[in-house]
Amino acid sequence: AQTVTQSQPEMSVQEAETVTLSCTYDTSESDYYLFWYKQPPSRQMILVIRQEAYKQQNATENRFSVNFQKAAKSFSLKISDSQLGDAAMYFCAYKRRGGADGLTFGKGTHLIIQP
Amino acid sequence: GAVVSQHPSWVICKSGTSVKIECRSLDFQATTMFWYRQFPKQSLMLMATSNEGSKATYEQGVEKDKFLINHASLTLSTLTVTSAHPEDSSFYICSARYRGGETQYFGPGTRLLVL
Numbered sequence: 001a002q003t004v005t006q007s008q009p010e011m012s013v014q015e016a017e018t019v020t021l022s023c024t025y026d027t028s029e030s031d032y033y034l035f036w037y038k039q040p041p042s043r044q045m046i047l048v049i050r051q052e053a054y055k056q057q058n059a060t061e062n063r064f065s066v067n068f069q070k071a072a073k074s075f076s077l078k079i080s081d082s083q084l085g086d087a088a089m090y091f092c093a094y095k096r097r098g099g100a101d102g103l104t105f106g107k108g109t110h111l112i113i114q115p
Numbered sequence: 116g117a118v119v120s121q122h123p124s125w126v127i128c129k130s131g132t133s134v135k136i137e138c139r140s141l142d143f144q145a146t147t148m149f150w151y152r153q154f155p156k157q158s159l160m161l162m163a164t165s166n167e168g169s170k171a172t173y174e175q176g177v178e179k180d181k182f183l184i185n186h187a188s189l190t191l192s193t194l195t196v197t198s199a200h201p202e203d204s205s206f207y208i209c210s211a212r213y214r215g216g217e218t219q220y221f222g223p224g225t226r227l228l229v230l
Binding site for chain 1: 147149151153157158159160161164166174206208210217218219220221223224
């Protein structure tokens with residue numbers, strides 16, 4: 001079975017600085033998807049970024065980018081120019097390609113933005 | 116695009132009663148919908164997967180007779196918590212994906228409190 005591990009329960013960063021959230025996963029599949037979701041205090045899950053395992057290029061979405069290391073099974077999220085609105089829980093998630101599977105989530109990282 | 120709604124957002128009920136939660140995809144046809152449960156300060160745990168027109172698939176440890184799922188149309192799935200008990204109090208979140216899609220879009224969640 002696949003597992004997703006987020007080893008940082010909480011991270012703090014100064015506004016406008018850069019922060020990196022870590023995620024590792026374990027799977028026997030070769031083709032899968034990885035996601036970062038943001039959950040603000042409203043508890044609405046918001047997709048931040050998505051990475052397809054067969055793509056070597058790291059995904060980017062404006063200030064958000066990932067460092068995907070397939071061999072190491074590592075998928076970190078970098079947030080540049082941190083803003084107060086980035087404060088939230090961030091969940092890393094895994095899904096194998098093609099199946100009607102749900103997502104397997106990590107335990108989450110609480111990101112605090114210091115003004 | 117890809118908006119998912121849930122109703123109600125908040126529900127309080129007495130122990131022993133049943134509660135129905137609706138999940139709707141507003142601007143796309145959702146061939147698969149998922150139900151997750153989230154306890155305070157914890158991650159999301161997949162409860163079940165429902166495909167339109169077929170029986171739901173439940174995760175290990177989830178009681179099928181307690182959590183009834185119906186996916187009657189391509190835009191609506193319902194979760195009924197039967198004979199609710201205080202330990203069923205939680206945050207229930209649905210997600211949906213369209214045919215061939217790998218990304219799940221989440222509803223805003225439903226807070227259930229059983230007294």
